[in-house]
Amino acid sequence: MKTRMTEMLGIDVPIFAFSHCRDVVAEVSKAGGFGVLGVAYKTADQLDTELKWIDEHVGGKPYGIDVLLPNKYEKLGDRRITPADLPAPQVEFMRRVLDEAGIPRLPEDMAANLVQQMLDRINMTREQTEALLDVALRHPIKAVVSALGTPPRETVARLHGLGIPVGALAGKPAHAVDHKEAGVDFIVAQGMEAGGHTGKLSSMILWPQVIDAVAPLPVLAAGGVGRGRQMAAAIALGADGVWCGSIWLGTRESELGPELKERFFAAKSEDTVQSRLRSGKPARVLRSKLSDAWERADAPGFAPMPYQTMLMAEPHLRVERGRESAWQYYPVGQLVGDIKSETSCRQIIYDMMNEFVEAAERFGRIVHAE
């Protein structure tokens, strides 16, 4: 296939894989697509190790990284956030909810350490992101994408100076226009059916609006794409490729443990919710007892970024250690209803391309019908 995105990045097919998992990134790039590693939950050392691993396993194929550059967050400066800094009402609420459910507390001698280790991995401020970028630039990354917020012009200029294209996610046309003005090379238009942070507009409405608003910049269509007919719809609406997140979660390469994977396979599309529990900003996750708890009348408000993510470290560890799968939440889009059994990244790309070609042929038959 040839689109402006395949040309820009030297890839075979315009299928992009967002993932927090290095195996997915390497596998999708090896299969001819473009793997993008999310770096927000990694320390600098972890990121360096993961990118080294990708370099060794990606067979020279191009890949990129995705960073969080939110416009609004609590200023942390150089201060290391410790469990004692987390907002008490929300921390206590979570403790009470999990105590009531009989989910064991973390062993007292290890709790502070375990939580601290997780806090140290949450990199969401501009300073932290810049430090991660420094690490990533020691590796042959071929694109950088900004997840939340418009990337600062200086960051865009720095990356352009190194010949690295920059993209940014947008959930509404006005954001996409801001990104364009900051000098990005492509936009990822992400509809509200997507997993992770989302806006309010569905893909079918958003994609053409963004494509028209930022023309002639190329746009990747995200939110609800996991098969060839969805990819054909995106291309028909004017996109130069598709950017997928949820579909890789059901693969054998994905980061999900077996219990959560089984819950995904059993879930219907209506089993996801947009909740602020993960980061303080609305994000689509698999509905769980934990997301329901935040809807209770006695729930406090959500903490601002990045404190909400940080205060969820302890409940996350408790639920994980207790193997309480009904309490586990994880970002996933409405596409979850179509993910029914384990497959591989390579198979997904193969199936997507087959179905895409069938759809394109169908268009051809309709258009050329006598």
Ligand SMILES: Cc1cc2nc3c(=O)[nH]c(=O)nc-3n(C[C@H](O)[C@H](O)[C@H](O)COP(=O)(O)O)c2cc1C
């Ligand atoms: C598990 C998961 C985590 C995500 N985390 C991020 C993130 O850190 N940064 C980001 O730009 N997008 C993130 N996203 C959103 C994806 O980049 C992508 O836009 C979205 O998954 C596309 O919609 P889909 O889920 O229907 O495929 C995440 C998505 C999922 C499913």
